[in-house]
Each structure stands twice: as C-alpha cells, then as structure tokens.
Amino acid sequence: MTYQEAVRHIHQLMDDKIEFLFKDKQPESLYQAMLYPIEAGGKRIRPLMLAFSCQAVGGALDVCLDVALAVELLHTFTLVHDDIMDHDALRRGRPTVHVKWDEPTAILAGDGLVTLAFQSLSQTNHPHLKEILQIFTNGLLELCEGQAMDKAFEVQSSVKLDEYLEMIDKKTARLIEVSCRIGAVIGNGSDEEQEAIRKYACNLGWAFQIQDDLLDLISNESVSGKPIGSDLREKKKTILTILFENRASDIQRNQFLKLWKQNSLSNEEIHEIRTLFEETGVIGETQNRINALLNEASKALNTLQPSDHRNHLNAMILHLKDRVA
Numbered sequence: 001m002t003y004q005e006a007v008r009h010i011h012q013l014m015d016d017k018i019e020f021l022f023k024d025k026q027p028e029s030l031y032q033a034m035l036y037p038i039e040a041g042g043k044r045i046r047p048l049m050l051a052f053s054c055q056a057v058g059g060a061l062d063v064c065l066d067v068a069l070a071v072e073l074l075h076t077f078t079l080v081h082d083d084i085m086d087h088d089a090l091r092r093g094r095p096t097v098h099v100k101w102d103e104p105t106a107i108l109a110g111d112g113l114v115t116l117a118f119q120s121l122s123q124t125n126h127p128h129l130k131e132i133l134q135i136f137t138n139g140l141l142e143l144c145e146g147q148a149m150d151k152a153f154e155v156q157s158s159v160k161l162d163e164y165l166e167m168i169d170k171k172t173a174r175l176i177e178v179s180c181r182i183g184a185v186i187g188n189g190s191d192e193e194q195e196a197i198r199k200y201a202c203n204l205g206w207a208f209q210i211q212d213d214l215l216d217l218i219s220n221e222s223v224s225g226k227p228i229g230s231d232l233r234e235k236k237k238t239i240l241t242i243l244f245e246n247r248a249s250d251i252q253r254n255q256f257l258k259l260w261k262q263n264s265l266s267n268e269e270i271h272e273i274r275t276l277f278e279e280t281g282v283i284g285e286t287q288n289r290i291n292a293l294l295n296e297a298s299k300a301l302n303t304l305q306p307s308d309h310r311n312h313l314n315a316m317i318l319h320l321k322d323r324v325a
Helices: 003-022 028-038 045-056 065-086 103-122 129-153 161-186 191-218 239-247 250-260 267-279 282-303 308-321
Strands: none
Touching (some): 003 045, 003 065, 028 103, 045 065, 045 161, 045 191, 045 308, 065 129, 065 161, 191 239, 191 308, 239 250, 239 267, 239 282, 267 282, 282 308
16 A cells, blocks of 8 residues: 555544544534534644554554544644634634634633543553553643743743753654554554654654744745744744844844834744844754754664555655645
C-alpha cells in the first residue's frame, strides 16, 4: 500500500468511528459544537503517526484505532481552547467554535472532546493499557504546562531560546511524541524500537512547531486560512522574535520595537517586520533548524526494520518539508 493509499484508508476508518461516536448524541447544542472542529478538514496527523508507529514495530492496525481516535479528540480539544485563549477568529478558513457559537459553548465543547478521548482510550483492550494511560495523561498535563508557558511569554519582556524550546517541547512536540510512543507500545515494540520512535517523534514535533511559527509569517492567507502574522499581532514570542533579538543591530531592533509596541499591526507593518527578519537572516536560520530536526527524525527511523510502514513515517517527514500551511 502506498503512503497516500494508507493515509486515505486510515482517514476513512477515523471518519467512520467519528460518525458512529456522534450518531444521535444529545443535546445537539453541545455535540454540534464538538463535531464542528473535527469536521473542519484536519490532516489527522497524530492518528496517522500512531497507526504507522504501531505497524512499523509489527503491530496490527485494528488494535490501535480506538487510541488513534483518542489522540485526535484530544488534539481537537486543545485547538478549541487555544482559539479561545488566543482570541483567534478563524481556524482552517472557518469561524472558530467560540465565534460561531460563544465562549461558554466552546469551553463545554472542549471539555466534552477530552472526555470522549478518555472514553475512546478506555475501549482499548491491551496488556499495557496502564502504561498507555500514563503516557496519555502525562502528555496532556505537559501540554497544559506548555500552553501556560506560551501565555506567560506574552507578558515577559524577553524569552531565551532554551525557554522557548522547552515550551514547544511540551505544547506541540509532546502530543506527537505521545501518539508515536503509544503506537509503539500498543504494537508491542521492543525497548530499542520504542526509543527510536520516541526520538523520531520529538524531532518531528519540534520541527512542526518551529515551522508553524515560520509559516504564520510567510504563508499565504488564502492557503493557511488564518490572517498573516497572527503571532505578531498577539505579541507572541516565537523563535523568529528570539533569533531576531540576538541578531539585530540597534537600528533594526528599534525599528522592530516601534512596531511591536503598537496595539494593532496592519498587513503592511507585518510585511515590514518580515523584511527585518529576512535582512537579519532569521528566516533562513529558522528554515535551517527545521531541516536539521527533520534529518534527525529520519535518522532515528534507521533503527526500525525496513517496511512500508517505516516508509510511511519517513513520508511524513517529506510531507512536512513541503508544508505550506
């Protein structure tokens, strides 16, 4: 089975499970708001990574589907609550849940999604279910820690690079690591295979978030479905702002701070900041860091036995390199 065929097959299995999960659920006012972000056209990256990790260590696809659904529900919960905290009006080109309904409904929808995630997880019949549950719950807690760090950075005058890296490790990379680690555990992978999968996931997760930071500034709004420079508008400290602070001259730094201190930024001013980042080599260095992390992720897979499923994990690296939104 090719990578694209495998992706379509797993997507269909996930869609079938989601349809069954939400069938005839009441009250509609809650469950429509819960289903809405799931149906928004996400790539299902984390269920795919869990399934491919399971199969890459010799596990069967059918044993991991309930857990794959659980990580997708958990991920969707984080998006709903993140959008509320970040005051984002759009997600994948559509109004966010709190905009389409209201904040109380969105909070309830997020709570319902994470509850369904644990219900789905509990359907798994596996001798290592306790370990899987520990990985899942520890990952959720660290994800919350990462989000708290991200919010705290907004009011800090400056953020060090190692602080930023710890934040993205928890906020973004952890759920990708959780997905892959659970896949390797439920597939009964050896300790060596599980460690290889973990290294792969961590490097991929770090690259994913750094690329998110970069695409927020350089992606086309019509492709991303979000306004360009959302992070700058929200005064978020990202790898771009941190590297710029270390590289910029006094003149460039003053130009940036003059814009940064404004209450709101126009598209023209966002482009002005982008030009500053380009002039200081920040965008190029960020792309180099992404490529280095993806190369490390690819190297980690060499520990696994050759298989279509290992190739599928590697294909996800190539897919990330080509990502535009």
